[in-house]
Structure formats: structure tokens, C-alpha cells
Amino acid sequence: MLEWVEQEQPRSARWRSEAGSAPPRRIQPADDTMTADAAYRLASEGTGLLWRGDFQNARQLLQALARRADRKPRKGAPAGPAEPGEAFHRHRMAQGQRARILSMLLIELAGDYAIALRRAPDLRLACAEAWGPPDGMPSVASLRELLGLVGAHEWRKKGVEIAALGPAPNNRIHAHYGVFSPVRGEYIDLVAQAPLPATTLAFDIGTGTGVLAALLARRGVQRVVATDQDPRALACARDNMARLGLAQRVEVVEADLFPPGRAPLVVCNPPWVPGRASSPIERAVYDEGSRMLRGFLAGLAAHLGPGGEGWLVLSDLAEHLGLRSRGELLEWIEAAGLQVLGRSEARPHHPKASDPDDPLHAARSREVTALWRLGARG
Structure with missing residues (x-):
């Protein structure tokens, strides 16, 4: 369970993570007034940003976080390892850290998987395909994972x-x-x-x-x-x-x-x-x-x-x-x-x-x- 305080009231919801990640220890509500730099700093520190603003703006913020996570190291940084195996493992570690930062942007779903945000799409079918029928319990998942559910739903519907x-x-x-x-x-x-x-x-x-x-x-x-x-x-x-x-x-x-x-x-x-x-x-x-x-x-x-x-x-x-x-x-x-x-x-x-x-x-x-x-x- 994910627990947090919002408007001086205790809140809780089921935590969903396909990667098996533990829920963030700190939760901070966020909306359209938060800048990308502030969001990136908080996410890098391990703070989960529970989005309360416009859904499409959350998608844009996720893209902005990705651009910051993908910035190249400053000139003068040590050269990468020469051995392919070591380079691969280091790159995997860096990608894992990137994924952890991007997964800090969170979306709350109602017990039927509905999303009560402005301009939020109907993801109930995609969620049910991935997680099973809804059980009436509210839940929280990262926006990044939710968008993955949408992509998987489209692949499943269209086929190869x-x-x-x-x-x-x-x-x-x-x-x-x-x-x-x-x-x-x-x-x-x-x-x-x-x-x-x-x-x-x-x-x-x-x-x-x-x-x-x-x-x-x-x-x-x-x-x-x-x-x-x-x-x-x-x-x-x-x-x-x-x-x-x-x-x-x-x-x-x-x-x-x-x-x-x-x-x-x-x-x-x-x-x-x-x-x-x-x-x-x-x-x-x-x-x-x-x-x-x-x-x-x-x-x-x-x-x-x-x-x-x-x-x-x-x-x-x-x-x-x-x-x-x-x-x-x-x-x-x-x-x-x-x-x-x-x-x-x-x-x-x-x-x-x-x-x-x-x-x-x-x-x-x-x-x-x-x-x-x-x-x-x-």
C-alpha cells in the first residue's frame, strides 16, 4: 500500500509496479504549476509526484524529465570503460536509474481504473487487460507504466x-x-x-x-x-x-x-x-x-x-x-x-x-x- 497525507488528510491506495519497485517513501502532490526543473530535482531525490493537474500536461512533464535524464555528461568526464561487457552493465545501471526517476511521476486510479484528471483518456480496458478485472480498490501507478499499458493495448488490438x-x-x-x-x-x-x-x-x-x-x-x-x-x-x-x-x-x-x-x-x-x-x-x-x-x-x-x-x-x-x-x-x-x-x-x-x-x-x-x-x- 502507498500512504501519504494530502490536504492534512491521510490517504492510501494500492501501489502498482510491474518492475516490482517499492513505493516512494515520500509523496508530494504536483500540478501544472510545478516546473520541470523542480520536478526533476524531487524525482531524483526519490520523491513521488502525485499528479493533480491536467493529464496531457503530465505527459509533457514526463517528456521534459526524460530530456533532463538523457543529458550528456559534461566535457572532461572520465571516458567510458573499454570492455564491452563492463560498458553494457554500466549502461544498464544508468538506464535503471533513468527509469527510477521517470517512474516518480504518479497517477491515481479509481477502483474501476478511471482517472479523475482533466483531459484524461479512458484507460480502463488497457488496465483490465494488464492487471485483471478491477476490484473497487483505488491504486497508484507511474504515468510511464500507464503509457506502456496503452502501447501494449494497441499492439494487442492490432496484432502483428x-x-x-x-x-x-x-x-x-x-x-x-x-x-x-x-x-x-x-x-x-x-x-x-x-x-x-x-x-x-x-x-x-x-x-x-x-x-x-x-x-x-x-x-x-x-x-x-x-x-x-x-x-x-x-x-x-x-x-x-x-x-x-x-x-x-x-x-x-x-x-x-x-x-x-x-x-x-x-x-x-x-x-x-x-x-x-x-x-x-x-x-x-x-x-x-x-x-x-x-x-x-x-x-x-x-x-x-x-x-x-x-x-x-x-x-x-x-x-x-x-x-x-x-x-x-x-x-x-x-x-x-x-x-x-x-x-x-x-x-x-x-x-x-x-x-x-x-x-x-x-x-x-x-x-x-x-x-x-x-x-x-x-
Whole structure:
């Protein structure tokens, strides 16, 4: 619960934070009279600014805070570290501090998710999609997170057209809030073009939106078991299978990696970068200690049918960032009793870097995504 005093009256509301951040210890009501410099100073000190002014002015203030957070260091500041891994971790820390400052601009929502501010949009549907049905209890969330809910709602409503699933309109994947949208096409194309073993059964490990499970079914696999342990991903994948008419062929089950049994084909597209995720959506990209990747490799041989193949779809971003070497990956493959049967790769298309100082953007200029075909040794 978030507690504060306003107009000499004690107030409280539920605190909402997808990143799991603790509520600010200090709360100060703020409105259109507050300057951006004053707001930035208070936010940097950890004071939550509970907005009581015009909603659209709050959005403008958030943009002003972002501009101040993005100011370059003064000339003469120490040069950044030379090692890519250290540069990446320092940049992540700086981005985390930036996110904490921007999250200090707060919005109160009524028990039905309505916002009682001038020119406030109706975000009730977007909030219900992300947080579940309202329970009548007022809550407080950062404006930055609320705007993220709006963006996720629009992605979910519109969907992403996946050419490999066939002609429109029956080829769209709709991502729910907190589930990574399949906006990168190269890993989907690699799965669409890889030689498909003769099989009627496949496992899709960590299915997310279910896009690869749907692709395998559209390629002719009669039964696909798709696993995930995130409730939002499970609901999202089931919704997409129903939309695509594949619910009878794709079974979505809750599991940490593998379902029971073996399959002639096991596919996995794990997070690509070893690092701690700061929000649910980042778990599709960041995997601390390469837990999912190593778990998939360690358990693959025990879940492959005789002569079966495991398809590991993996970017080499971690290699360019100095977080994991190609040699380490090959050692893990060998230690798991696996052998490489083949490898195909594709270079993703990235837009021009919005932040040239971000080591991740620099690594993406050399990034290659590969599909590793793996089999059990012996």
C-alpha cells in the first residue's frame, strides 16, 4: 500500500509496479504549476509526484524529465570503460536509474481504473487487460507504466502480421501485456525455412505468444505441445491458437521448460542476453545466468525421440557484448551430450540506433541470429 497525507488528510491506495519497485517513501502532490526543473530535482531525490493537474500536461512533464535524464555528461568526464561487457552493465545501471526517476511521476486510479484528471483518456480496458478485472480498490501507478499499458493495448488490438503463417487475414499474432511481440522476423523465417523432420509431434519450449508453435502446426506438424510458466504468456498463446483455428492441434501447457515425454522435434527460442530483467517484458530478452538456455540444453537429450532434433534459435548478441563466448556455448552443448547437426543464420534488420552510446545498439550492427540443429550423441 502507498500512504501519504494530502490536504492534512491521510490517504492510501494500492501501489502498482510491474518492475516490482517499492513505493516512494515520500509523496508530494504536483500540478501544472510545478516546473520541470523542480520536478526533476524531487524525482531524483526519490520523491513521488502525485499528479493533480491536467493529464496531457503530465505527459509533457514526463517528456521534459526524460530530456533532463538523457543529458550528456559534461566535457572532461572520465571516458567510458573499454570492455564491452563492463560498458553494457554500466549502461544498464544508468538506464535503471533513468527509469527510477521517470517512474516518480504518479497517477491515481479509481477502483474501476478511471482517472479523475482533466483531459484524461479512458484507460480502463488497457488496465483490465494488464492487471485483471478491477476490484473497487483505488491504486497508484507511474504515468510511464500507464503509457506502456496503452502501447501494449494497441499492439494487442492490432496484432502483428506474420507472413510465414500464410496469407492475411488469418496470420496475425496478438501479444498480451508483458508478452514479447514477434516484431523481429528473422528468427521466425529461420524456423519456417529449416528442413522439417518427418514428425507428427513437436515441443515448443517457452512459447510466449505461441508464434513458433503456430508456425510448426501450419508447416504440417499434427500436434504441438507449447510450454511456458508465465500466466500471461499461457493466456496469450491460447488466445492466439484460438484466433488462428489451431487450438485442436496446439496444446498450451504450464511447465518450466519441458513437458513430460519425448518428441522427434523440440524447438526453443530462449532469451538471448545473460542479464537481469528489470520488468516482465524484458524477460524475453534478458536471462540472468543463461538459466533457460542452459536448462534447455541440459534437458534436451532426455526429451528427444530416437534420431530427433532440437532447434535452438539464438542471437549472438551476448558474444558481441562480451557476456558469453561461442566457445562457452559449444562447451554447454557438448556437456549436455549433444552434437551440432547443422546451422543456418540470418542477419536481422535494425533501425538506426536511437542511442549511439548504448552498447546494445553497437552490438546489433554485427548481430546474427542462428538456428542450431542439435541431436543426441550416440
